[in-house]
Amino acid sequence: MKCPYCNEADTKVIDSRPADENSSIRRRRQCGACKKRFTTYEKLETMPLMVIKKDRSREVYDRSKIEAGVVRSCHKRPVSTEQINGMIDEIENQVFNMEAREVETSVIGELVMESLKNLDEVAYVRFASVYREFKDVNTFMEELGKLLKK
Numbered sequence: 001m002k003c004p005y006c007n008e009a010d011t012k013v014i015d016s017r018p019a020d021e022n023s024s025i026r027r028r029r030q031c032g033a034c035k036k037r038f039t040t041y042e043k044l045e046t047m048p049l050m051v052i053k054k055d056r057s058r059e060v061y062d063r064s065k066i067e068a069g070v071v072r073s074c075h076k077r078p079v080s081t082e083q084i085n086g087m088i089d090e091i092e093n094q095v096f097n098m099e100a101r102e103v104e105t106s107v108i109g110e111l112v113m114e115s116l117k118n119l120d121e122v123a124y125v126r127f128a129s130v131y132r133e134f135k136d137v138n139t140f141m142e143e144l145g146k147l148l149k150k
Helices: 063-073 081-097 106-118 121-131 138-149
Strands: 011-019 022-033 037-043 050-052 056-061 102-104
Touching: 022 121, 037 081, 050 106, 063 081, 063 121, 081 106, 102 106, 121 138
Parallel strands: 050 102
Antiparallel strands: 011 022, 022 037, 050 056
């Protein structure tokens, strides 16, 4: 495992323990060169989930794409990294529990929006504005109106 700080390949495991309800292993590592510590997670590798994009092309599911969108929408909001990771873990559980080998991006996007709506309404509107490709202020106001009615 390469060190994320100095890119050195010589790292050692200093602590291992179960994580995520025994579905993964959390490992604390220390770099042999710069002596900095970092955490890695090890998960069981399963048959890759394919995501069907809007243009009907397919690609392998990538958690980091959801993380990037959610982190962007939560920028400068009172949402912790733990809340974001927990939310994405729950979304992943829902997606993988569907037991489908292919899932449309629209399904994942709706799950993300529903979770963000419960977590932070401003982050939800930010995500929705990009995900639903709001074309003008009226579309934006319609979505705000739906939020206000609830």
